Amino acid sequence: MHRITSTIQAPFRWLGHTAMSWSFNAGGLAILIFQVLRNLLPWRWQFDGPETWRNLYRVGVKSFPIVVVTAILVGAIMVIQSGLYIEQYGAYGLLGWGAGYSILREVGPILIGLMFSGRVGANNTAELGTMKVTDQVDALRALAIDPIAYLVMPRFIAMILMMFLLVVIGNFTALIGGAITSQVLLDVNMVLFFQSVITFVLLDDLLHGLIKAVAFGFAIAIISCHFGLSTSGGAVGVGRAVNASVVGSAIAIFVLDYAITFASL
Amino acid sequence: MSADPHTSPRQAGGEPSSFREFLAALGEPLLYLVRTFRELSEMFALTLYYMVRGRTRWRAIFEQLHEVGNRSVIFIAVTLGFLGMILIYQAGYQAEQITGDLQLLGGLFLQLLLREFAPTITAMMIATRVATGMAAQIGSMVVTEQVDALRMCAAPPVDYLVVPRFIATTIMMIVLTIFAVLVSYSAGALTALFSFGLNVRTFIDLSFIGWFDLILCLSKALAYGMAIPIIACHAGLNVSGGSEGVGRATTNAVVNASLAVVILDFILTSLGYVVLSLIP
Numbered sequence: 001m002h003r004i005t006s007t008i009q010a011p012f013r014w015l016g017h018t019a020m021s022w023s024f025n026a027g028g029l030a031i032l033i034f035q036v037l038r039n040l041l042p043w044r045w046q047f048d049g050p051e052t053w054r055n056l057y058r059v060g061v062k063s064f065p066i067v068v069v070t071a072i073l074v075g076a077i078m079v080i081q082s083g084l085y086i087e088q089y090g091a092y093g094l095l096g097w098g099a100g101y102s103i104l105r106e107v108g109p110i111l112i113g114l115m116f117s118g119r120v121g122a123n124n125t126a127e128l129g130t131m132k133v134t135d136q137v138d139a140l141r142a143l144a145i146d147p148i149a150y151l152v153m154p155r156f157i158a159m160i161l162m163m164f165l166l167v168v169i170g171n172f173t174a175l176i177g178g179a180i181t182s183q184v185l186l187d188v189n190m191v192l193f194f195q196s197v198i199t200f201v202l203l204d205d206l207l208h209g210l211i212k213a214v215a216f217g218f219a220i221a222i223i224s225c226h227f228g229l230s231t232s233g234g235a236v237g238v239g240r241a242v243n244a245s246v247v248g249s250a251i252a253i254f255v256l257d258y259a260i261t262f263a264s265l
Numbered sequence: 266m267s268a269d270p271h272t273s274p275r276q277a278g279g280e281p282s283s284f285r286e287f288l289a290a291l292g293e294p295l296l297y298l299v300r301t302f303r304e305l306s307e308m309f310a311l312t313l314y315y316m317v318r319g320r321t322r323w324r325a326i327f328e329q330l331h332e333v334g335n336r337s338v339i340f341i342a343v344t345l346g347f348l349g350m351i352l353i354y355q356a357g358y359q360a361e362q363i364t365g366d367l368q369l370l371g372g373l374f375l376q377l378l379l380r381e382f383a384p385t386i387t388a389m390m391i392a393t394r395v396a397t398g399m400a401a402q403i404g405s406m407v408v409t410e411q412v413d414a415l416r417m418c419a420a421p422p423v424d425y426l427v428v429p430r431f432i433a434t435t436i437m438m439i440v441l442t443i444f445a446v447l448v449s450y451s452a453g454a455l456t457a458l459f460s461f462g463l464n465v466r467t468f469i470d471l472s473f474i475g476w477f478d479l480i481l482c483l484s485k486a487l488a489y490g491m492a493i494p495i496i497a498c499h500a501g502l503n504v505s506g507g508s509e510g511v512g513r514a515t516t517n518a519v520v521n522a523s524l525a526v527v528i529l530d531f532i533l534t535s536l537g538y539v540v541l542s543l544i545p
Binding site: 069070077080081083084105114129134185235236239243246249251257258262265 | 294340343344347348350351352354355358359373377380381389390392393394397398400401402404405408409507508509511512513515516519520523524527528530531534535538541
């Protein structure tokens with residue numbers, strides 16, 4: 001009898017559990033966004049200089065190599081892919097446009113955002129989660145230090161700023177990687193490639209990608225901090241939090257990307 | 266003059282050591298890369314060895330198939346669906362402005378999806394969802410000394426932990442890539458219908474794809490599916506230093522797995538290009 005009851009209950013239990021965790025996360029994210037924006041108000045502004053510098057260094061400089069490697073390879077792949085079409089029609093003058101347009105608008109921000117969420121977001125969640133699990137966040141509260149101002153704000157500022165700068169760097173690195181590939185593999189002159197980039201790729205395309213970069217940086221910062229600060233359950237809990245953080249960041253990146261693309265065209 | 270045995274080589278050089286430090290800063294990441302690559306290849310070889318020689322644990326494999334496949338389906342559907350919508354939206358807008366001709370949209374989209382986006386973006390998603398999970402799980406087993414306990418029981422961790430994950434991820438990566446193509450293409454078709462009024466029948470156009478595209482798609486999926494579990498399990502098994510170590514390992518796993526996906530993508534895409542230009 002008991003077994004039958006629990007079998008009937010199981011789907012409802014699962015449903016309720018899922019609904020609770022979704023609403024917990026949705027509410028937590030909303031509250032965190034609210035708190036961060038409130039801390040940005042001029043009369044509540046507490047700027048922790050050294051901590052922000054440390055985070056800027058950790059977020060930006062340490063992610064630099066991986067972003068550069070990704071960007072060079074992405075540029076090369078995009079050139080090879082559009083090269084196949086270009087060769088069919090013999091329109092070598094459009095190679096730079098084809099690669100540059102897709103890199104600047106879509107592929108560059110998405111792939112650099114995914115790398116950023118893997119490198120920086122996961123690291124951030126793991127760090128905050130470990131602090132949470134070892135009660136260091138509660139210790140901060142006991143010392144009357146606001147965890148949002150001390151832990152979240154520097155990371156938030158660093159992530160948005162550095163995501164922007166890394167996408168700028170990544171875009172240009174990707175174009176250089178594409179130019180080298182077009183010279184080496186497709187035998188299309190580098191000068192022709194860059195001429196085509198300069199002629200056909202608009203400032204609009206660059207700005208479109210940069211707006212996306214800022215939005216992705218915002219989303220990754222909020223999501224990784226939320227999942228880090230709501231970690232529970234020891235080392236296993238930290239792993240689960242990191243998993244949830246990267247999954248949430250990836251979904252946020254694609255949804256925001258669609259929203260921005262839809263809104264701007 | 267003989268070198269004093271008590272001085273370190275750095276001091277023995279005599280010169281200010283900034284040049285040596287520069288060389289060391291260059292060499293250290295390189296050595297790290299070489300070491301990691303060697304460890305990964307060793308683990309890959311060991312996995313293949315145990316796959317052939319060891320006992321097949323169907324139960325563990327089915328558990329991992331469920332963990333890797335079933336639990337990623339919604340995630341893959343959401344992300345790849347949005348990807349299809351974004352790409353069709355961009356491409357359709359451009360095509361409408363430049364030529365006004367949307368006939369080729371569906372066919373070219375399917376070709377690009379098969380060659381590039383479906384396997385690669387699916388693998389990036391699997392790298393975030395599955396690799397972090399594996400690294401965290403195995404990492405906490407290492408930290409709580411369960412892996413040492415396995416070794417004590419004469420169960421090699423690679424045989425017991427890595428092989429089922431390797432088999433499951435390789436199978437599921439191929440299945441999920443096919444699923445991703447279907448989801449992304451349907452999302453694209455719906456976007457084309459609602460945003461540009463393009464008929465779904467016109468959109469579904471198989472004339473551009475050939476065996477080459479299918480083979481490239483599946484071989485990419487196979488390569489990613491073999492690389493991701495090896496990298497994730499390697500990161501998990503090399504955890505040291507308690508719960509902070511587990512956090513570091515998960516980060517390492519997702520970064521290295523995504524990077525491996527991009528590098529393999531580059532290699533396979535260039536190989537495909539070379540093959541395609543040889544065939545004519």
